[in-house]
Amino acid sequence: MRPSSIPKFGKRLIWIWIFVGVVTLVVTVASSSTQTQALASASSSLLNLNVFLGIAAGTLIGVVVGALPGISPVTAIAVMLPITFSWDTTMALYFLVAITGAAAYAGAVPSILLNVPGDPPDAPICFDGYPMARKGEAGRALGATAMATIVGTIVGIFILIVCIPFVRAVLLLFSAPEFFWLMVAAVISVGFAVRTNMLKGLFAGGIGLLVSLIGFSPIFSMTRFAGNSYFLYDGFELVPIVTGMFALSGMYLLQMEGQGQNLKAVSGKMTGVLRGAADVFRFPATFIRSAIIGTLIGILPGVGGTAAAFICYGTTIQASKHPETFGEGDVEGVIAPNVGKAAEKGAALLPTVAFGIPGSTVMALLLGALMIHGIVPGPLLVRDHLNLVWALILGLGLSVVVTCVLGLFSASFMAKIATISNYYVVPVVIVLCLGAAFAINGNFYDMVLMFIAGLFGFGLKTFGYPIIAFTLGFILGAGTENYFHLTQSIARGSYAPFFTRPIALVECIFVVSLILFPIIQNVIRAKRKSNKMKEMGV
Amino acid sequence: MSVFKRTSFWFSLLMLAIPVSFVIMAISYPAKPQLFPLIIGIPTSLAGAIILASEKWPKLMKPFDVADFSAKLRKGADGNSGAEEVELTDKQKAGRIMAAMGWMASYITIVFFVGFNPANFLIPALYIRVHAKSSWLKTILMGVGTAVLMWAMFDLVMQAQMWKGIFFGEIMPQI
Numbered sequence A: 001m002r003p004s005s006i007p008k009f010g011k012r013l014i015w016i017w018i019f020v021g022v023v024t025l026v027v028t029v030a031s032s033s034t035q036t037q038a039l040a041s042a043s044s045s046l047l048n049l050n051v052f053l054g055i056a057a058g059t060l061i062g063v064v065v066g067a068l069p070g071i072s073p074v075t076a077i078a079v080m081l082p083i084t085f086s087w088d089t090t091m092a093l094y095f096l097v098a099i100t101g102a103a104a105y106a107g108a109v110p111s112i113l114l115n116v117p118g119d120p121p122d123a124p125i126c127f128d129g130y131p132m133a134r135k136g137e138a139g140r141a142l143g144a145t146a147m148a149t150i151v152g153t154i155v156g157i158f159i160l161i162v163c164i165p166f167v168r169a170v171l172l173l174f175s176a177p178e179f180f181w182l183m184v185a186a187v188i189s190v191g192f193a194v195r196t197n198m199l200k201g202l203f204a205g206g207i208g209l210l211v212s213l214i215g216f217s218p219i220f221s222m223t224r225f226a227g228n229s230y231f232l233y234d235g236f237e238l239v240p241i242v243t244g245m246f247a248l249s250g251m252y253l254l255q256m257e258g259q260g261q262n263l264k265a266v267s268g269k270m271t272g273v274l275r276g277a278a279d280v281f282r283f284p285a286t287f288i289r290s291a292i293i294g295t296l297i298g299i300l301p302g303v304g305g306t307a308a309a310f311i312c313y314g315t316t317i318q319a320s321k322h323p324e325t326f327g328e329g330d331v332e333g334v335i336a337p338n339v340g341k342a343a344e345k346g347a348a349l350l351p352t353v354a355f356g357i358p359g360s361t362v363m364a365l366l367l368g369a370l371m372i373h374g375i376v377p378g379p380l381l382v383r384d385h386l387n388l389v390w391a392l393i394l395g396l397g398l399s400v401v402v403t404c405v406l407g408l409f410s411a412s413f414m415a416k417i418a419t420i421s422n423y424y425v426v427p428v429v430i431v432l433c434l435g436a437a438f439a440i441n442g443n444f445y446d447m448v449l450m451f452i453a454g455l456f457g458f459g460l461k462t463f464g465y466p467i468i469a470f471t472l473g474f475i476l477g478a479g480t481e482n483y484f485h486l487t488q489s490i491a492r493g494s495y496a497p498f499f500t501r502p503i504a505l506v507e508c509i510f511v512v513s514l515i516l517f518p519i520i521q522n523v524i525r526a527k528r529k530s531n532k533m534k535e536m537g538v
Numbered sequence B: 001m002s003v004f005k006r007t008s009f010w011f012s013l014l015m016l017a018i019p020v021s022f023v024i025m026a027i028s029y030p031a032k033p034q035l036f037p038l039i040i041g042i043p044t045s046l047a048g049a050i051i052l053a054s055e056k057w058p059k060l061m062k063p064f065d066v067a068d069f070s071a072k073l074r075k076g077a078d079g080n081s082g083a084e085e086v087e088l089t090d091k092q093k094a095g096r097i098m099a100a101m102g103w104m105a106s107y108i109t110i111v112f113f114v115g116f117n118p119a120n121f122l123i124p125a126l127y128i129r130v131h132a133k134s135s136w137l138k139t140i141l142m143g144v145g146t147a148v149l150m151w152a153m154f155d156l157v158m159q160a161q162m163w164k165g166i167f168f169g170e171i172m173p174q175i
Helices: A005-030 A033-047 A049-067 A073-086 A089-106 A108-113 A120-134 A138-171 A176-193 A198-211 A238-257 A273-282 A284-299 A305-319 A332-355 A361-372 A380-384 A386-407 A411-417 A422-441 A444-462 A467-490 A502-536 B007-027 B031-053 B058-064 B071-078 B090-114 B116-131 B136-157
Strands: A215-217 A222-224
Touching (some): A033 A049, A049 A089, A049 A386, A073 A089, A073 A238, A073 A361, A089 A332, A089 A361, A089 A386, A108 A120, A108 A138, A108 A411, A120 A138, A120 A305, A138 A273, A138 A332, A176 A198, A176 A467, A176 A502, A198 A467, A198 B007, A198 B031, A222 B031, A238 A361, A238 A444, A238 A467, A238 B090, A273 A332, A284 A305, A284 A332, A361 A467, A380 A386, A422 A444, A422 B116, A422 B136, A444 A467, A467 B031, B031 B058, B116 B136
């Protein structure tokens, strides 16, 4: 194939791909009356002024936290979680998901203009984004970022929409033992997926499960692990624990950093925005490969956008015919991580809404938000609250598109946000978090609990225990125990249904292999290494 | 360094104490209510024990290491950032952590005695005065701004009854 024909072929491929996608999407949604009703219900709420303002506020907050290095959407959602307590569930979800959607683009802006990532997943964008900006191509890099973020999110959302009907059909086959194993798999897979040490992940998840059992148990009509404490009678509240562990613990890290960096943005005219946007379609292989990688990583629980962005960048260099241009300002190096992290965001919704297994830390917090509103997170969500699933999809899509479009005109403003000193951020977040802890129940001890949770979370982060594993154990603990005892009651005290029902057995094997596979793999690797050493006579 | 001198050792010990206490407490409950906590508590305690033992024998953790595909690239990213990294000594780090803890504890104490509004003004204002060495005007603006933001969010939007302080008639709830 002649080099000049590559873009032409790419354009055609993209259009065919988009056409097939749209047709599948329309058929999927229209073929089910339940889907249509849920979509109609979620869309109609968009006409509500409060919901509209909620999305606007969420988008604005997402832009600020996305652009601020050190403050991630996770921190923002953890801080905002209590504020949504008194809101309508749909509105709260629109608001929270808009934060994460807006942060996707906003985080890339300081990477390009300042060489400082707004959030960890934006780090690989610095490699080529900043050199582009220094060459006077900041507008092109921002245009490519905006378009890559939009199309990446659309791919992730598309996969989710197509999968929902199948997932609903599968979930109809589930009963108590299957749900039990699913929740166990959720906690264990997050422990497995963390990038430190599996045992520490499992340990943190186990502690989360145990802590969730504190307080009155409606199954046994008795209080456990609470002593005579009135405060512990209802168990620990979700908000002080989650907000403390994610947001307050982050403030210790910011305090350690001190003032932050003295940064100066690359200045100049923002030209070539449209060219940058078109670049995404000029490199269809990069776009499709990154979208697939991002989607797969999004579906894997607990791995997150950082891994997606780095892997997409790495594979693009490997696949490139001119790898030497990467790091010097190659637009492909901007497109790949952006598509990857955006696709990851949309796809992470799938395990979250379908099985109650969060695809990322942000999704774990969204599960927490559902719990605050009295909705049991887990497999029943997609069966009984499809309108909320659609609210998540629409909220994410809308906030991404709005931020990317408006963000192109306000990039220099976003870069200015990134230069705000940590000293102005830390006290505001501390005050907001602790105030929110009290506001939920009007209980002073919740503030003290959040303070302790913040310290505990900081300890976990410092010593390599994944906070997400603890949080997931804490969120799913009560439900897991319920399904465990429900199965036993139905089987009159027998454990047989956990292992004899076909789906439960498959899940059980999956859980066991999740634990054993990496251990066996590591043992074999160590043995091979020692054999090699022996052969070399070392 | 002796294993007992490592902070990670003491943290691992503290972590291990959590599932062990759950197991000990669960034993005193009737058969059914103790079942699930024991099923979770015993393996978690075992995992905690291995983690603690690995403080002395790090090889114990090797079989549980998870391959991180993006780690190499991330390492490369560290040197690329435009941020100027300043290496802190352990003492400096500890000092800054203690400072953050101190601010949070002070905020809770001030709220306890005089309620949210004065604390929302005082803590942010003092914080930037001490750390950012800001001018008095900026200090006051920061305090007022945060206090107004908090009032708008919690009193106005959430309509929550915020704590007014022990000095202004609040009574401490039973623990």
